[in-house]
Amino acid sequence: MVKALSIKPDWMEEFIAGRKTIECRTWKTNYRGPICLCTTNKKIRGTIPGYALLVGDLTDIQPFQRKHLKPAAMTQMPDTKSYAWIFEKIGFIKPVPVKGKLSLWETDFEPQDIPDNIPDSEIPNMLNAITYGLGQQ
Secondary structure, three states: OOEEEEEOHHHHHHHHOOOOOEEEEOOOOOOOEEEEEEEOOOOOOOOOOOEEEEEEEEEEEEEOOHHHOHHHOOOOOOOOOOEEEEEEEEEEEEEEEOOOOOOOEEOOOOOOEOOOOOOHHHHHHHHHHHHHHOOOO
16 A cells, blocks of 8 residues: 545646646645555546556655746646645556545555556557546547
């Protein structure tokens, strides 16, 4: 079991594409280490709701500043006091259906890395198969 964080599917797409390494939150935690990044069940066309898809190392949390905008895939500063959750070593895991929760929560599974024999070029096909299987065409 590992700690997990629920993220709206459209923001998860930014992590998946490699454009996002910072998550903006209004709260912070003392925890540092691996976190399973999961999508909420919110259905947004072309996204993958309700799945654990990535694991990243939460290495730092800082008060959110302008320098965090681009790595957070944001264009404007948040309206309320917020924190930049800084992730490193973000990697794909074998997708697992989940029901997200608020705050940090414990998974009831151990995330499994995608086997090394599956080339990176095949990962988008795996994710597309889930998306299409959910009727999100």
